[in-house]
Amino acid sequence: MDFLVPFDSYLKEYRYKYLALFHALRSAIVAGNIPNGTKLPSSREMSGMYQLSRGSVNQVYDMLLAEGYVTAAVGRGTYVNYEAPDRLEHDIPVTEQIRLSDWGERISCEGAYRTDALLAHEATATSVINLEMGQPVQEGFPVEAWCHAMYQEVRQLEALRQDSEPIHPAGYEPLREAIALHLRRMRGIQARGEQVFIFNGSMQAIALLMQLLVNPGDGVVVESPGYGGIQRAIEAAGGILIANAVDEQGIIVREWTEKLLFVTPSRQFPTGAVLSLERRQQLLAWAARHKAIIIEDDYDSEIRYGGRPIEPLKTLDQEDRVVYIGTFSKTMYNGLRIGYAVLPTSLIKPMERAKQLYEPSPTSVLEQRALAAFIQNGHYERHLRRLRRIYSKKYAYFYRMMQEHVGHLFNIISCDAGMHIYAIWNGDPEAYEAFRLSAAKEGVRWSDGRRFHLLSNAPATACFGFAHLQEEDLLRGVLRMKTAWEKTKYVREPGSIIKDQKLSQISRRESDD
Incomplete structure (x- = not known):
């Protein structure tokens, strides 16, 4: 046996x-x-x-x-008493015999999804200081107010079960209206509730927009460096990435012939650059001339702790050519998978049909109802004000420690918003890779900025997330980086670090390519 x-x-x-x-x-x-x-x-x-x-x-x-x-x-x-079916030839699993569509092949291809996390076993320290991006602040959340909003909706579950009125595919209407009001008050976007569509996170909105707007072979202009999610969504739809360089004023505007542009104007991902007013006007004029659509991803600019408030590109949109995308996952908590998009009028019906196909009945209805009440009662705006104070303090401390202990290794770009710091390596790529590996052994890791670049000669860059850690952990992480550098051979080689590189110089070199 x-x-x-x-x-x-x-x-x-x-x-x-x-x-x-x-x-x-x-x-x-x-x-x-x-x-x-x-x-x-x-x-x-x-x-x-x-x-x-x-x-x-x-x-x-x-x-x-x-x-x-x-x-x-x-x-x-x-x-x-069971006759097992004959094994397939060469014992190939049945799933490998299924013929996929072109879309299925594209999304399944090797390299369609890349991750930057170093393996945990690389670290020899007792604990890992994780400075990777995308992790929001863990303290300061109004747990009591949110639980109360959820509890109030749970109490009404019996009424919900008896309610025969279906929820619109675009999402719970009071939440859509609450988001529209919030955007008018806080972001200057003149949105109507009917234009707001609720999604399971901003990535679902991006993926559906690509399916609605991109045919195989269509070019889509993207930033480089830029968000990897949009790159994967374009490739899955059969589109062609048209990479365009950024500098300290955001994306460098050209006379593209393509009909779709993806941009992060309020806080460029990942550099943090703010798109200048002149370039915003240039983008809108380009879209009008070419009858193009601009997708604006405003992923974390609400977390602003310095400088003047930045108006979204959508506020200047007079021809209804900008799709504005936002999310609550960064300001609330990662587990709340609620994103939204403000659509041009001409996209409302097509997106409604797409949502009906994928989600005949919207998901997370309980959370949508609770979030609507949370916003309407003023809890969300108070929460944002509290977040900004927390982020401001953490950013100031982390930036100061980085400059003090590893400022000679990086050109650290200062910023007024967001949850990460972007830094350009001051040496050659070999030294940076040796430093990364040494840091992993010391028990600290971060997001490698090189994976966001599409153009050749991409500089060695790093993105350091700080929001989710306490000051003592941030300091430990910085000190481990300092120790890691001192353990590499490059620390003893004169001229291995070139100081004071500028982001604009890097961007000009990329644009020349």
């Missing part, structure tokens, strides 16, 4: 031994490891092998018999 060895692995999944034995036997029969006609051990033998009572073994055999996997005859024993 060697074929029953997997029994131990099933014990981890099932609470009761008899269930573990049943699933181990059934899996082995279906896989053909116990051929058709094989006589199973007696209940006495089986109970001795697996320390089960004979009653439990008989129960397992009865379950297999009821499902037709075995036959039994008094005095003759229990026999397998």
Whole structure:
């Protein structure tokens, strides 16, 4: 009975031994490891092998018999009664034989999704200081107010079940109206509730927009460096990435012939550059001339702790050519997968049809209802004000520690908003890679900025997330970086670090390519 060895692995999944034995036997029969006609051990033998009572073994055999996997005859024993299908040629799994569509092939191709996290076993320190991007602040959240909003909606579940009025595919209408009002008050966007569509995070909005707006072979202008999610969504739709360089004023505007542009004007991802008013006007004029659409991703500019408030590009849009995308995952918590888009009027019906296809009934309705009440009662605006104070303090401390201890390694770009700091390496790529590996062994990691570049000769850059850590952890992380550099061979080589590189110089070199 060697074929029953997997029994131990099933014990981890099932609470009761008899269930573990049943699933181990059934899996082995279906896989053909116990051929058709094989006589199973007696209940006495089986109970001795697996320390089960004979009653439990008989129960397992009865379950297999009821499902037709075995036959039994008094005095003759229990026999397998299942003919496993022939194995496919070369034992290739069935899933690999399924023919995918062109879209399926593109989204499944190797490299469609890249991650930057260094393996945990690289670290030799007792704990890892994770400075990777995308992790919001963990303190200061109004738990009591949010729980109250959720509890109020849970209490109305019975009424919800009896409510025959379906929710619109665009989302819960009071939430759409609340977002429109918030954008008018806080961001200057003259949005109507009917223009606001709710999504399961901003990435779903981006993916659906690509399917609505991009045909295979269409070019889409993107920033370089830029957000990897939009790059993957364009490629999955069959579009062609048209990379365009950025400098300290954001994307460098050209006379593109393409009909779609993706941009992060309020806080360029990942450099943090703010698109100048002159370039905003140039982009809108380009869109008008070419009858193009601009997708504006305002991913974290609401977390502003310095400088003047930046108006979104959408506020200047007089021809209804800008799609404005926002999210609550950065300002609330990552688990709240609620994003939204403000659509031009001509896109409302097409997006409604797309949402009906993917989500005939909107998801996270309870959270949508709670969030609507949370915004309407003023909790969200108060929460944002609290967040800005927390982020401002953390940013000031982290920026100061970085300049003090590793400022000679990076040109650290100052910023007035967001959850990460962008820094340009002051040396050659080989030294940067050695430094990254050394830092991983010291127990600190960050997001490698090189993966956001599409143009050639991309500089070595880093993105340091700071919002989710306390000051003592931020300091430990910086000191570990300092130690990591001192352990590389490059620290002893004169001229290995070139100080005071400028972001504009890097961007001009990229644009020349």
